[in-house]
Amino acid sequence: MVRKQDFRKVTPYVWELPKDVDRRMRVPARVYASEKLFEQAFRDRSIEQLINVAMLPGIVRYAMAMPDIHQGYGFPIGGVAAFDYEQGIISPGGVGYDINCGVRMLASNLEYEEVEPYLEELASTLYHKCPSGVGGKGIIRLSWSELEAVLEEGASWACRKGYGDQEDLLRTEEGGCLPQARASAVPDRAKERGRPQLGSLGAGNHFLEIDIVDEVYDADVAEAFGLQLNRVVVQIHCGSRGLGHEVCTQYLRRLQDAPCRYSITVPDRELVAAPVESPEGQDYLAAMAAAANYAFANRQVLAYAVRLGFEDVLAGKVSNWALWQVYDVAHNIAKVESHMVEGKKKRLVVHRKGATRAFPPGHHDLPPIYQATGHPVLVPGSMGTASYVLVGTEQNLALTFGSTCHGAGRTMSRRAAARSARGEAVRGALRGQGIRVWARSMRGLAEEAPAAYKDVSLVVDAVAGAGIARKVARVRPIAVIKG
Amino acid sequence: MGTWREVEHTADLAIWVCGCDLSDLFTSAAQAMMSLMARPDESAQPVTLGVCLDSYDLEALLVDWLNELLYLSERHNVVFTAIDIRRMEGTSLEAQLGGYPIARRLRGIKAATYHELEIERTAEGLCTQIVFDV
Numbered sequence: 322m323v324r325k326q327d328f329r330k331v332t333p334y335v336w337e338l339p340k341d342v343d344r345r346m347r348v349p350a351r352v353y354a355s356e357k358l359f360e361q362a363f364r365d366r367s368i369e370q371l372i373n374v375a376m377l378p379g380i381v382r383y384a385m386a387m388p389d390i391h392q393g394y395g396f397p398i399g400g401v402a403a404f405d406y407e408q409g410i411i412s413p414g415g416v417g418y419d420i421n422c423g424v425r426m427l428a429s430n431l432e433y434e435e436v437e438p439y440l441e442e443l444a445s446t447l448y449h450k451c452p453s454g455v456g457g458k459g460i461i462r463l464s465w466s467e468l469e470a471v472l473e474e475g476a477s478w479a480c481r482k483g484y485g486d487q488e489d490l491l492r493t494e495e496g497g498c499l500p501q502a503r504a505s506a507v508p509d510r511a512k513e514r515g516r517p518q519l520g521s522l523g524a525g526n527h528f529l530e531i532d533i534v535d536e537v538y539d540a541d542v543a544e545a546f547g548l549q550l551n552r553v554v555v556q557i558h559c560g561s562r563g564l565g566h567e568v569c570t571q572y573l574r575r576l577q578d579a580p581c582r583y584s585i586t587v588p589d590r591e592l593v594a595a596p597v598e599s600p601e602g603q604d605y606l607a608a609m610a611a612a613a614n615y616a617f618a619n620r621q622v623l624a625y626a627v628r629l630g631f632e633d634v635l636a637g638k639v640s641n642w643a644l645w646q647v648y649d650v651a652h653n654i655a656k657v658e659s660h661m662v663e664g665k666k667k668r669l670v671v672h673r674k675g676a677t678r679a680f681p682p683g684h685h686d687l688p689p690i691y692q693a694t695g696h697p698v699l700v701p702g703s704m705g706t707a708s709y710v711l712v713g714t715e716q717n718l719a720l721t722f723g724s725t726c727h728g729a730g731r732t733m734s735r736r737a738a739a740r741s742a743r744g745e746a747v748r749g750a751l752r753g754q755g756i757r758v759w760a761r762s763m764r765g766l767a768e769e770a771p772a773a774y775k776d777v778s779l780v781v782d783a784v785a786g787a788g789i790a791r792k793v794a795r796v797r798p799i800a801v802i803k804g
Numbered sequence: 805m806g807t808w809r810e811v812e813h814t815a816d817l818a819i820w821v822c823g824c825d826l827s828d829l830f831t832s833a834a835q836a837m838m839s840l841m842a843r844p845d846e847s848a849q850p851v852t853l854g855v856c857l858d859s860y861d862l863e864a865l866l867v868d869w870l871n872e873l874l875y876l877s878e879r880h881n882v883v884f885t886a887i888d889i890r891r892m893e894g895t896s897l898e899a900q901l902g903g904y905p906i907a908r909r910l911r912g913i914k915a916a917t918y919h920e921l922e923i924e925r926t927a928e929g930l931c932t933q934i935v936f937d938v
Contacts, residue, residue: 455912577860
């Protein structure tokens, strides 16, 4: 069993396991974390999972983990791995069941004091306008042809239908649409599940939150992002709903015999994989991209509902209730990206599972508005705690293929959380902190209590210490809507 | 008659389930998952569905079986209360399911995973851990 002392401390925030520790490893494994968070990673199987990832064919440079690392399925959560497009593999376990689970942030010119008198009504309105909860149906019931269009066009379909505009798309990762998407690669069952769910939050750790910017670390970048102290912002955290889950389930099933057929040794069957350029690999890439597009469209429709809610409650009562988009990022996804590897430009499939893209200033994939700064990186905390807006650094392309953390990570099981406090008590405690909570499930609320999560500020400090992202602003919640 | 209990898992939901034979194990796993997911409205019209599966190996069959039930449950808004496995041979099974419309949803289960799933014979019978992504 690998121990902490088998790792080499490259810097106080970079821990490297040489590949000769296990002859099956093709590259070293790296954990980007403070010493405290690094030690926590040994409490579950996340380090073992990271080492397994390092064994996969075509992996480039390192198998990496961010400071919010914890045990997942196949890949650890917080895992990042890039594979050569021509020689390497693609793995559903490197993306996760909730394809393109991600975060969208909207900002405003509203000061906290303007909104506070209407906060209860605003939270209630958003709770009713934005469907949430287990099995919840969405705002839009799609026809088959409309669903196919969503899968191939992503957020731009929603904008074309009036749920947003070009400015939203410019401020969305990949413009809200992965070009590899192919609706025909998505299993019919996944489509069936997705048809009634567009414009819904889901449940679990998904949420809609009204926040206040309560600290600015980099005034120039914050200004470029449209973030100002004491102003209201909104976060939407959700993914591809049942459609994405079914895509992952069906492709894990389809790929069970792929390792045998392609002579790939997979140490964990949740790491089943196929060569990127194989028919199965191309089909999964296309289906995953389509599910990712569904998630972008999902958050676009929810953002529209949020804007309607703000208008309904605040129009005529405040001077300017308008919400504009800061950014929308994915944190469960595989992307085809171009990176410099040993001095040459290489096409890679970068898997980010519980990790977020963080491209630095000047990167060719950035929209013009964020060329000078890099794009916003949205890192939500647990319910009731702060969330952060970061930006990527110049050196993170070499360190992590332009990746950083995604959130807090759990420390307590759902059972233990539900035993330690009732949902009503959690809601009361948050109310005592000035945070209104609207939730469909009290049990779900108990399971998501802040005490069940790591301290996200430690995670964010660690990525800053590792030099892969910088803090721009911090936001704290004033209202939370959960499924 | 099989048994099951919830076990600790940091991020998701896990059970330890046992049966006297494979059919009993698969039945117990299905019953466990259904009871963790939802409560039935037994005053409503019952629903009957059939399942026919063929999988890569035995562990895959168990995962495919549970995920099939998840899909059917969502598709028909039903929680299955009667699980009757009619045939199990090698890596295939046929079953009849009976259930009722969902009265109350307890939690969302995205999928049954392969994580730490290994069917083995123990003093409790044929057992395995099953982790559900929630």
